[in-house]
Amino acid sequence: MEKWRATSNLRRSLKSILNRQLSSVSEFRYLNEKRSCQSSFNLIRDCKSLGQVNAIQHRCFSSASTLVQRNPSFSTLNSDDISYFKGLLGEKSVIQDEDRLETVNTDWMHKYKGSSKLLLLPRSTEEVAQILRYCNSRCLAVVPQGGNTGLVGGSVPVFDEVIVNVSSMKNIISFDKVSGILVCEAGCILENLLSFLDNQGFIMPLDLGAKGSCQIGGNVSTNAGGLRLVRYGSLHENVLGLEAVLANGDVLDMLGTLRKDNTGYDLKHLFIGSEGSLGIVTKVSILTPPKLSSVNIAFLACNDYSSCQKLLMEAKRKLGEILSAFEFLDTEAMNLVLHQFDGVRNPLPASMHNFYILIETTGSDESYNREKLEAFLLSSMEDGLISDGVLAQDINQASSFWRIREGVPEALMKAGAVYKYDLSLPVEKMYDLVDDMRIRLGDLAKVVGYGHLGDGNLHLNVSAPEYDDKILEQIEPYVYEWTSKHRGSISAEHGLGLMKANKIYYSKSAETVQTMASIKKLLDPNGILNPYKVLPHSLNS
Amino acid sequence: MKIMVAVKRVVDYAVKIRIKPDKSGVETQNVKMSMNPFCEIALEEALKIKESGLAKEVVAVTMGPSNCVDTLRTGLAMGADRGIHVEAARDLVPLSVAKVLKKLVEVENPGLLILGKQAIDDDCNQTGQMIAALLGWPQGTFASKVVLDKEKQVATVDREVDGGLETLCLDLPAVITTDLRLNQPRYATLPNIMKAKSKPIKRYTPEELNVEIKSGLEVVQVTEPPKRKAGVILSSVDELIDKLKNEAHVI
Numbered sequence: 001m002e003k004w005r006a007t008s009n010l011r012r013s014l015k016s017i018l019n020r021q022l023s024s025v026s027e028f029r030y031l032n033e034k035r036s037c038q039s040s041f042n043l044i045r046d047c048k049s050l051g052q053v054n055a056i057q058h059r060c061f062s063s064a065s066t067l068v069q070r071n072p073s074f075s076t077l078n079s080d081d082i083s084y085f086k087g088l089l090g091e092k093s094v095i096q097d098e099d100r101l102e103t104v105n106t107d108w109m110h111k112y113k114g115s116s117k118l119l120l121l122p123r124s125t126e127e128v129a130q131i132l133r134y135c136n137s138r139c140l141a142v143v144p145q146g147g148n149t150g151l152v153g154g155s156v157p158v159f160d161e162v163i164v165n166v167s168s169m170k171n172i173i174s175f176d177k178v179s180g181i182l183v184c185e186a187g188c189i190l191e192n193l194l195s196f197l198d199n200q201g202f203i204m205p206l207d208l209g210a211k212g213s214c215q216i217g218g219n220v221s222t223n224a225g226g227l228r229l230v231r232y233g234s235l236h237e238n239v240l241g242l243e244a245v246l247a248n249g250d251v252l253d254m255l256g257t258l259r260k261d262n263t264g265y266d267l268k269h270l271f272i273g274s275e276g277s278l279g280i281v282t283k284v285s286i287l288t289p290p291k292l293s294s295v296n297i298a299f300l301a302c303n304d305y306s307s308c309q310k311l312l313m314e315a316k317r318k319l320g321e322i323l324s325a326f327e328f329l330d331t332e333a334m335n336l337v338l339h340q341f342d343g344v345r346n347p348l349p350a351s352m353h354n355f356y357i358l359i360e361t362t363g364s365d366e367s368y369n370r371e372k373l374e375a376f377l378l379s380s381m382e383d384g385l386i387s388d389g390v391l392a393q394d395i396n397q398a399s400s401f402w403r404i405r406e407g408v409p410e411a412l413m414k415a416g417a418v419y420k421y422d423l424s425l426p427v428e429k430m431y432d433l434v435d436d437m438r439i440r441l442g443d444l445a446k447v448v449g450y451g452h453l454g455d456g457n458l459h460l461n462v463s464a465p466e467y468d469d470k471i472l473e474q475i476e477p478y479v480y481e482w483t484s485k486h487r488g489s490i491s492a493e494h495g496l497g498l499m500k501a502n503k504i505y506y507s508k509s510a511e512t513v514q515t516m517a518s519i520k521k522l523l524d525p526n527g528i529l530n531p532y533k534v535l536p537h538s539l540n541s
Numbered sequence: 542m543k544i545m546v547a548v549k550r551v552v553d554y555a556v557k558i559r560i561k562p563d564k565s566g567v568e569t570q571n572v573k574m575s576m577n578p579f580c581e582i583a584l585e586e587a588l589k590i591k592e593s594g595l596a597k598e599v600v601a602v603t604m605g606p607s608n609c610v611d612t613l614r615t616g617l618a619m620g621a622d623r624g625i626h627v628e629a630a631r632d633l634v635p636l637s638v639a640k641v642l643k644k645l646v647e648v649e650n651p652g653l654l655i656l657g658k659q660a661i662d663d664d665c666n667q668t669g670q671m672i673a674a675l676l677g678w679p680q681g682t683f684a685s686k687v688v689l690d691k692e693k694q695v696a697t698v699d700r701e702v703d704g705g706l707e708t709l710c711l712d713l714p715a716v717i718t719t720d721l722r723l724n725q726p727r728y729a730t731l732p733n734i735m736k737a738k739s740k741p742i743k744r745y746t747p748e749e750l751n752v753e754i755k756s757g758l759e760v761v762q763v764t765e766p767p768k769r770k771a772g773v774i775l776s777s778v779d780e781l782i783d784k785l786k787n788e789a790h791v792i
Contacts, residue, residue: 394575
């Protein structure tokens with residue numbers, strides 16, 4: 001009898017999902033028009049604990065179906081809250097318009113969609129502090145948001161969290177031409193910073209495909225990696241200081257501009273990579289390298305993966321201090337890009353090679369660097385490491401090489417459904433995983449491997465015309481277990497977000513995670529900052 | 542048949558240029574230089590003609606200070622057989638270039654002279670036309686398609702003109718200047734870069750060629766164009782009329 005009642009309850013809640021009614025227990029939906037409703041039926045039927053009627057399944061295609069419940073200790077927005085915010089920020093910075101909410105509720109990959117009813121656009125640190133102070137006192141959950149280009153669902157609400165978007169805080173505060181230290185607000189778009197610095201003769205130490213939309217606050221909060229990490233290091237090395245607002249509204253001014261400062265615990269590192277769960281970053285001070293005039297780039301082909309590895313070793317040795325990027329893509333990735341974009345041609349069309357490597361060098365002396373690169377390439381060719389290659393003769397050709405490498409994620413999105421994994425693995429083992437996955441998946445889907453070979457970072461992507469459970473079963477948890485076995489990281493640079501919140505144990509020990517939870521509890525006792533993400537749900541953070 | 546291609550070393554097309562503080566010219570120190578894009582297209586066309594069997598040799602020519610040899614090396618890496626470098630101080634005007642080319646043509650006797658339609662640093666669009674006049678050769682400028690007929694010794698050239706396309710038939714030897722849509726230049730592959738190291742580059746000076754390169758032109762000043770002012774949003778037609786009358790003085 002119990003079972004019957006539970007089942008009918010389930011069907012009722014199923015109906016409410018299908019009718020798209022927002023019940024008091026908000027739903028967290030993924031978006032995919034291609035999937036039929038039939039699969040949702042299966043979902044609910046498969047729900048192990050039938051008693052949990054109010055638990056709404058969310059489907060996140062890159063991890064097995066998990067149950068996320070809206071934390072009942074969070075309040076819901078009421079009209080008093082809205083009036084307060086309007087009084088604090090002004091009408092223009094309080095957005096309840098459905099169309100605008102639609103965009104900020106959805107992530108870049110169109111995989112995660114929240115149901116927030118409120119978007120706030122603070123223009124200063126003080127406004128952010130007041131917002132958080134208020135939300136903390138009311139126990140309203142908050143999602144910090146910047147450019148919304150994250151790939152693990154960390155930048156959009158899960159349920160009805162209030163979105164605090166820092167895009168309006170886009171001032172460059174100061175720039176010291178001698179030291180190259182840039183101080184700016186968190187909402188500055190990376191590409192704008194690059195143009196600004198270009199005029200001054202400097203560059204940003206990080207560069208990623210999303211530079212046209214991503215903001216520096218988000219980059220810092222997620223410890224973004226990118227294409228130049230092999231040369232300039234990670235943000236932990238380049239960020240000299242930051243200003244962050246804690247959950248209770250306290251402003252931590254750690255905006256130092258000093259290279260060396262050993263006074264006490266270096267708290268800024270906690271915020272770098274915490275994905276907005278410990279505080280909202282409002283200002284950043286970053287060390288920028290000088291822009292060197294001689295940039296050369298070569299696009300090479302290798303026959304097998306072991307040549308790619310040897311090439312990397314040789315490059316680090318022979319190109320040494322001028323090496324600034326070392327990327328790789330396999331034939332699948334190349335085919336995808338050529339297929340999806342017009343106006344992109346394969347620099348090495350003679351025959352389809354197995355692996356393509358992109359090497360970039362940056363230095364101060366054009367002729368010296370060019371000779372060094374040419375000598376390295378020619379000797380590698382004589383040693384049989386490279387089967388063919390081209391050297392860019394001008395900036396146009398250089399951009400076309402980068403277009404190929406930077407275009408792979410976009411091409412994957414265009415090709416249909418994509419399961420995306422970002423793994424750090426020992427360089428010798430990296431491609432074994434791709435080969436394994438190809439065998440496992442067979443004809444079900446296409447496996448594409450590319451990434452920052454120089455950093456040991458593989459972007460493993462499985463491309464299929466549609467999302468399908470059969471494919472997902474073959475991928476997870478196999479990929480995570482494989483990575484764990486080789487002591488790799490299940491998220492090299494993308495972060496944990498929502499997608500991998502429960503997977504942290506594959507790469508970190510239980511004691512470590514417990515300590516993380518304690519820190520979270522200390523800095524955010526009510527857990528209002530970016531809930532349901534980064535740390536496992538079982539830790540109730 | 543031999544084809545001669547003239548190439549120029551210019552500031553890379555994608556670089557944001559800056560004017561020197563003394564307004565004497567564009568800043569070229571520490572700035573990326575590469576082959577003029579139209580010259581790349583010219584060289585590509587010459588290589589295509591050679592690969593189709595209608596020519597035996599492609600010779601790349603450049604003029605300027607010693608660092609211009611880099612551009613020749615690029616040309617050789619793309620596939621040219623030989624290079625000629627005429628040593629001269631910077632800033633040769635098109636007429637001087639044309640005079641030097643005339644002498645080189647007399648030495649080398651090519652059947653076809655291909656150039657880019659203009660250089661992206663001075664945008665002169667003069668050299669091709671001047672050398673054709675000096676040599677008395679027919680010219681097909683702004684070429685978007687070139688077809689050679691070996692037996693009849695003619696070149697059929699489609700030209701991009703304001704009204705559309707014009708097709709000309711030129712007796713060889715002739716001068717062709719290339720436009721953007723003619724072809725897509727090839728990349729310099731590593732094997733070719735390797736081969737390029739052993740290809741010969743001949744050096745001349747203008748004195749050896751008996752050419753007077755003194756220019757009759759002097760650059761007085763180089764300035765940036767005036768910055769665009771922001772637009773103003775007006776609230777009524779009356780305000781618009783008022784502004785047009787009293788501020789812009791156009792009505």
